[in-house]
Amino acid sequence: MPSEKDIKVTVTQDHVTLSGTVSSTSNLSQVMALAEAHYPKKVINLLEVAGVHQVMLEVRVAEMSRTLLRKLGVNWAYISSSGANLGVSLLNNLTSFSFPGTQTFSSSINALFRFTGQGATWTLFIDALKEEGLLKVLAEPTLITLSGKTANFLAGGEFPIPIPQPSGVGSTITIEYKPFGVGLNFTPLVLSNKKISMQVNPEVSDLDFSNAIQISGFVVPALKTRRVSTTVELGDGQSLAIAGLLNDNVREVVSKFPLLGDIPILGALFRSTSFQKNETELIVIVTPHLVKPLDMAKQTLPIDQYIEPDDLEFYLFGALEGKEKQNPRIQHLPQQILKKG
Numbered sequence: 437m438p439s440e441k442d443i444k445v446t447v448t449q450d451h452v453t454l455s456g457t458v459s460s461t462s463n464l465s466q467v468m469a470l471a472e473a474h475y476p477k478k479v480i481n482l483l484e485v486a487g488v489h490q491v492m493l494e495v496r497v498a499e500m501s502r503t504l505l506r507k508l509g510v511n512w513a514y515i516s517s518s519g520a521n522l523g524v525s526l527l528n529n530l531t532s533f534s535f536p537g538t539q540t541f542s543s544s545i546n547a548l549f550r551f552t553g554q555g556a557t558w559t560l561f562i563d564a565l566k567e568e569g570l571l572k573v574l575a576e577p578t579l580i581t582l583s584g585k586t587a588n589f590l591a592g593g594e595f596p597i598p599i600p601q602p603s604g605v606g607s608t609i610t611i612e613y614k615p616f617g618v619g620l621n622f623t624p625l626v627l628s629n630k631k632i633s634m635q636v637n638p639e640v641s642d643l644d645f646s647n648a649i650q651i652s653g654f655v656v657p658a659l660k661t662r663r664v665s666t667t668v669e670l671g672d673g674q675s676l677a678i679a680g681l682l683n684d685n686v687r688e689v690v691s692k693f694p695l696l697g698d699i700p701i702l703g704a705l706f707r708s709t710s711f712q713k714n715e716t717e718l719i720v721i722v723t724p725h726l727v728k729p730l731d732m733a734k735q736t737l738p739i740d741q742y743i744e745p746d747d748l749e750f751y752l753f754g755a756l757e758g759k760e761k762q763n764p765r766i767q768h769l770p771q772q773i774l775k776k777g
Contacts, residue, residue, distance in 0.1 A: 460628030509708035517555030592617010
């Protein structure tokens with residue numbers, strides 16, 4: 437081991453003792469293998485691995501999701517003076533044709549036209565909608581742990597899930613809690629002062645009430661989860677994108693009355709169309725650092741810049757934060773003393 441110059445070897449009749457320092461854990465394993473090969477009886481290991489053994493991991497999760505929805509549906513009905521009716525309903529993918537009979541119309545109708553003449557009534561319902569959505573998620577959790585130790589982090593919450601439990605007479609319900617939010621679980625291993633191997637498990641989840649279910653009268657939301665689990669090897673301060681996702685979904689639905697929906701121009705009265713597009717871009721970047729404790733006497737906190745407002749600022753001006761006030765005794769001190777202080 438020519439690169440290791442701080443290793444001391446003491447040999448006796450019964451054992452060999454290794455002391456000093458090595459630069460990395462991988463070199464330590466090689467030194468132990470060499471010593472055990474020459475002295476299989478007993479090797480006393482007093483070596484220490486030099487360098488920093490505390491690892492700070494920065495994880496950045498960035499997600500951008502866009503949704504686009506366009507739909508157009510038409511319902512119309514004809515009612516004569518004698519009570520006979522004729523109609524077509526195509527909203528919400530519902531197709532019906534009756535003469536005479538009753539018509540069922542969609543609850544999402546946003547336009548209605550009615551014409552009356554010669555004892556007959558024409559009613560036209562239109563459901564036209566264009567909807568756009570944008571979702572941005574940015575999470576930057578940071579954790580510090582020792583080499584070989586596992587660290588966990590969760591910024592979010594827990595939501596209750598009812599679990600029916602059978603009993604002798606009836607049934608009881610117990611509550612279990614499921615965590616959600618921004619979570620991080622990682623185990624680093626310092627190989628040298630330039631290399632870090634780590635197992636990373638970041639997770640971002642939020643509640644999805646669009647896919648919720650009902651259990652015993654309770655509404656239980658679903659979870660929309662983005663999870664990554666991998667093992668990487670990086671240098672101090674290097675970054676690596678461990679996950680990238682580009683998802684593009686397009687869904688088109690055309691509901692039309694047979695034959696009548698294929699008629700040019702007039703066929704639009706017998707069709708209902710829907711177009712939905714979802715785009716998602718997700719990336720997860722990890723950056724490890726070898727860190728040492730700070731020797732600063734006072735650390736900067738997020739609340740240090742907050743100044744409580746006085747009664748005049750709060751009640752009269754409605755200010756949530758007050759302005760910085762200088763001590764009147766300090767104002768009268770000479771400038772030379774202030775500069776020295």
